[in-house]
Amino acid sequence: MSFGSLLAEFWPPFWPHREKHLEAAAQRNNLLAELETLQDDLIARLDALDHRVCGVLKEWTGKRGADDDSAAPPPLS
Numbered sequence: 828m829s830f831g832s833l834l835a836e837f838w839p840p841f842w843p844h845r846e847k848h849l850e851a852a853a854q855r856n857n858l859l860a861e862l863e864t865l866q867d868d869l870i871a872r873l874d875a876l877d878h879r880v881c882g883v884l885k886e887w888t889g890k891r892g893a894d895d896d897s898a899a900p901p902p903l904s
Contacts, residue, residue, distance in 0.1 A: 832852060
């Protein structure tokens with residue numbers, strides 16, 4: 828908790844912009860929660876993409892012969 832938050836909580840007469848400070852703190856907390864949600868979603872998507880890419884690479888390397896240098900990887904699209 829910041830000094831401003833403590834001041835706003837315990838000594839309201841000495842903090843003339845208490846409401847603005849509390850609204851800004853609430854907005855900041857909401858944005859942080861939204862950012863954490865987006866971060867978790869991004870991590871899940873990257874894990875799924877990593878799993879998919881690894882599967883494609885395993886499939887490609889499994890089909891290729893040891894002496895076949897002309898084989899090309901499948902398109903990524």
